[in-house]
Amino acid sequence: xxxxxxxxxxxxxxxxxxxxxxxxxxxxxxxxxxxxxxxxxxxxxxxxxxxxxxxxxxxxxxxxxxxxxxxxxxxxxxxxxxxxxxxxxxxxxxxxxxxxxxxxxxxxxxxxxxxxxxxxxxxxxxxxxxxxxxxxxxxxxxxxxxxxxxxxxxxxxxxxxxxxxxxxxxxxxxxxxxxxxxxxxxxxxxxxxxxxxxxxxxxxxxxxxxxxxxxxxxxxxxxxxxxxxxxxxxxxxxxxxxxxxxxxxxxxxxxxxxxxxxxxxxxxxxxxxxxxxxxxxxxxxxxxxxxxxxxxxxxxxxxxxxxxxxxxxxxxxxxxxxxxxxxxxxxxxxxxxxxxxxxxxxxx
Ligand SMILES: Cc1cc2nc3c(=O)[nH]c(=O)nc-3n(C[C@H](O)[C@H](O)[C@H](O)COP(=O)(O)OP(=O)(O)OC[C@H]3O[C@@H](n4cnc5c(N)ncnc54)[C@H](O)[C@@H]3O)c2cc1C
Numbered sequence: 125x126x127x128x129x130x131x132x133x134x135x136x137x138x139x140x141x142x143x144x145x146x147x148x149x150x151x152x153x154x155x156x157x158x159x160x161x162x163x164x165x166x167x168x169x170x171x172x173x174x175x176x177x178x179x180x181x182x183x184x185x186x187x188x189x190x191x192x193x194x195x196x197x198x199x200x201x202x203x204x205x206x207x208x209x210x211x212x213x214x215x216x217x218x219x220x221x222x223x224x225x226x227x228x229x230x231x232x233x234x235x236x237x238x239x240x241x242x243x244x245x246x247x248x249x250x251x252x253x254x255x256x257x258x259x260x261x262x263x264x265x266x267x268x269x270x271x272x273x274x275x276x277x278x279x280x281x282x283x284x285x286x287x288x289x290x291x292x293x294x295x296x297x298x299x300x301x302x303x304x305x306x307x308x309x310x311x312x313x314x315x316x317x318x319x320x321x322x323x324x325x326x327x328x329x330x331x332x333x334x335x336x337x338x339x340x341x342x343x344x345x346x347x348x349x350x351x352x353x354x355x356x357x358x359x360x361x362x363x364x365x366x367x368x369x370x371x372x373x374x375x376x377x378x379x380x381x382x383x384x385x386x387x388x389x390x391x392x393x394x395x396x397x398x399x400x401x402x403x404x405x406x407x408x409x410x411x412x413x414x415x416x417x418x419x420x421x422x423x424x425x426x427x428x429x430x431x432x433x434x435x436x437x438x439x440x441x442x443x444x445x446x447x448x449x450x451x452x453x454x455x456x457x458x459x460x461x462x463x464x465x466x467x468x469x470x471x472x
Contacts, residue, residue: 131155132194141197142182143245143364146443150177150195157199157220159273159280159308165196166278176275177472178306180247181222184254184370185470188443198249200308203229208316214268216311219249223256231346236318237266239350240327243357245364245371249307253297254468255290259353260324264290268313272297272305281305292405293375293468318346327352362428368437369428373450374408374465387461408457408465409433415456425449447471 136153139145152174156162165171175193179185200218203226207214213235217226227242240261244251252270255262269284289296297305322328322344330352334340340348362369379387381402387394391414396404412418412432419429424441426449428434435446435453450467457465 145368148187152194180250183245217248235314236346239346242350268311
């Protein structure tokens, strides 16, 4: 397909394109189905003058107003096994491939390493942006490389692991190179002899239940781990098809061990994960719950009743309302604990 004026639609509602279901309007909207489409568009001098927004599955964005520019919805498809050796397979996926479908595809092939990341919404192309993670695994653990197009020159560049500066929900693409590249494909180095990781959360417990209920194998494989993760997620997180949300709204803050010791005098039950370098990570959901926000509703928006880290749109809520709610929560948590919590969601 060749992107011409014809393919650019005007005044498009973004409601079906974001999991918060915010009804913002894009002045212009175009679907990008190939690298060629993208390069063609970037070459167009008209494009250079416009504000643009790259959109995958819209599961990590909050629209607070209409977008007065061009939205590029990335649909680049395709999954290819690039090469294999005895231990690994290098699998490349187009940026528009649905992340969960990619995980399931790799599991069917018997390739492990991303099964703990089952059921995370969104696209493959957005996954490196915040180094998606869940249940003790992050994509940086199996990431090999990605291809991205420079938004100014249209040139394709390959980024390897060391180039991406992955951290907790961070990468170079959220910081130094923010808004400079469009990721078009990602390659993962997956394990042909998977080493399963069941230590985190309720995975072990859920696997045991699965064994007693439907006779799952005594030694679980990647398929069973994936099923367990799906089951846990479905029981804990609201389905965006049913109630608008973008998963965790805030990142878990990291504080010094000294600050934690001080807080522990007052809040004995405060849960933490120890990190290297005398640091601890505090679950933001716990802080929000302690600040009294769990399950609260303000008009059409609110805080989920099972998971305080998730802000929700009960229907017809505005992005500005969710942003204002997030600000109030952030303020209250700071007043109570002296800890600053930062949004994980990209506020637009
Ligand atoms: C119910 C629910 C549960 C979730 N659970 C988790 C979880 O467990 N762990 C986790 O890490 N995340 C989680 N998320 C957040 C979200 O799923 C991930 O951040 C996901 O990677 C976002 O993908 P997306 O395609 O929807 O990105 P979008 O929301 O479309 O975009 C997110 C950001 O990436 C940019 N972007 C998108 N595609 C590209 C591209 N091809 N090139 C360059 N920039 C791009 C956008 O401009 C935007 O800034 C959850 C979300 C929901 C709704």
